[in-house]
Amino acid sequence: MTDQSLSTRVKVERSMARRRRAETRFRLYGMASILFGLLCLVVLFGNILSKGLSAFEQTVLTTDIYLDKDFLGLSRQSPESELLNGDYEGLIKEYLKESMQPSGRSERRDLYSMVSVGAHWQLQQLVVNNPNLLGDTVTVELIMDDEIDQWLKHDHEKGRHGRLSEKQTEWAQQWLDEGRLKTRFNVSFFTNGDSREPELAGVHGAIMGTFLTLLVTFALSFPIGVAAAIYLEEFAPKNRITEIVEININNLAAVPSITFGLLGLAIFINIFGVARSTPLIGGLVLTLMTLPTIIISGRAAIKAVPPSIREAALGLGASRMQVVFHHVLPLALPGMLTGTIIGMAQALGETAPLLMIGMIAFVVDVPGFINDPATVLPVQIFLWSDSPEQAFTERTSGAIIVLLAFLVVMNTAAVMLRRRLERRW
Amino acid sequence: MSIIENHKTDGQPFSENPKLKARDVRVFYGEKQAIFDVSLDIGANEVIALIGPSGCGKSTFLRCLNRMNDTIDICRIEGEILLDDENIYAPKMDVVPLRARVGMVFQKPNPFPKSIYDNVAYGPRIHGLVHHRDELDEVVEKSLQRAGLWNEVKDRLHAPGTGLSGGQQQRLCIARTIAVDPEVILMDEPCSALDPIATAKIEELIDELRENYTIAIVTHSMQQAARVSQRTAYFHLGQLIEVNPTDLVFTTPEHTLTEAYITGRFG
């Protein structure tokens, strides 16, 4: 009662101006922070896309090459085992020598090195698939070596040699002028496993490895996590022991992930003898890491179910099991899924613990099942980022794009699933 | 007006044809005692009203009758409660069939987030009361009819139960309870969230249900107690002060506390 002369209404009016200002200010702060977040995202994406998109293109040389039966020592009737063993590499070298006329050994070596070592597999595939091509002239787009690839993508417009020699640049320029040297969509980036040769290295193996690892992680951590959350929330007696369990689960969520890798190495590999470098062991370790997240969010989701629903069911004579499975779980499932999505997204990007269990191995073959040697996308990114070749830098960013796409697809699927489960009444 | 320790209940706490018998019931929440030595009969096919000031233990006592208090960890119950002369707190007693026999309607309508049909069908389903879809349809229709809701919802049985009005939801909860065909129905302030018209409908319903069921109802409304019940029990600070036929309680209460409460001097 400081100012008796003013009515309440006037006082409220006065305070309104201040309150509105505070509100406006708060809204501005909010918008500023969201803008800042978006900006960071744009910069990050812009950077990765600008560096990585070129990984989705590969330089090829359009070539008309005569499949010389005599040179290859094959006929159209040869069995597949012989077709596989033909000297396609020699054929390509022969072709290059004929068409470009290099002088001397070192020029020859330079010339041969311009075509990828993978090029002869292209011919081999062609012949094995259709032996009737033998004796014909075929047009193939030969995969070029990563150094030409990088020259075409980055150096040639600026008039630089890049890592090519004088003579190599000349040849490349000649092919370019003839319209034979060009870039096309890099199929092998998506169909090949890892390779020492950048132009042959692909993410297929890592994608499959990631997929299988996450499958194991999900198949283990979701049921175990949900069961643990239900037990702790609905059935466990509230005593000292459950309290200790609870505290430790919360602690586990904060344990550095590499520790789980060491645990996996010591227990799963050394004691139980699980094979290293496999999606199985990776999934087991990531399950340990993901479980606390799922349990904690699952318990929160169960707690959020209104007690009145529980009472209603109990009052009708439902057993505790029935209350849980008929009423609590359906209502808590969307929340549990949210926690699971977060856990799986963490698992998707995890590298450190996987290094401990050998998933850093150089794996060329695409894994077919959870017990095949494999690597995962983040580890693949780590491996490539460590390679000196410029083409691998490009592929590193390319693999990051693939990883992000994986994440987006996974999250979208999960959000859609959650929408379907959520009841809107 | 102080209350005497271990007050002996005035009036007629016992009945000739009891369905439920409470004997020396004491309830504790942790260290705190909420109910002191309550002995009370609830007669078959009667409606008994439990009244008293807020916090006197009406809900606590009511929830003892179908062991809903078991869900509260700190809650401890002493004494005996007999349903048809069988102690419901005996160790071998299973609460699941008990709650099927003693149903409960809560203060706030709490339909399941499922369709109207599934709400009513839930009890019969879990207890295996019906074996065919037709039978279930029949039980659902009959229950909704007895709860006075059928005409309002018969065209939208598969709409969500939570989409009904408050009064309709409460009648749905009653329909859900009677679909299990219990012997006793406990109601904890079933009309406190409802308007007078919805309240009148539910009171009418209680009157009809009395033919087949035994009903205990907690209420804060004297008029409601007077309208629906045959006997009235007055609780005060965890003690059962007086039990008498309703018309007696509201005309010539025996105990001064009862009189003070019904004449509106406190509560």
Ligand SMILES: Nc1ncnc2c1ncn2[C@@H]1O[C@H](COP(=O)(O)OP(=O)(O)OP(=O)(O)O)[C@@H](O)[C@H]1O
């Ligand atoms: N879950 C609980 N934990 C601890 N104490 C409780 C609990 N439930 C009730 N009580 C206490 O027990 C006493 C009786 O409560 P109860 O809910 O039975 O009162 P009531 O007569 O139903 O009151 P109201 O008319 O307001 O509903 C109160 O003192 C209350 O604080």
Ligand SMILES: [Mg+2]
């Ligand atoms: Mg109450």
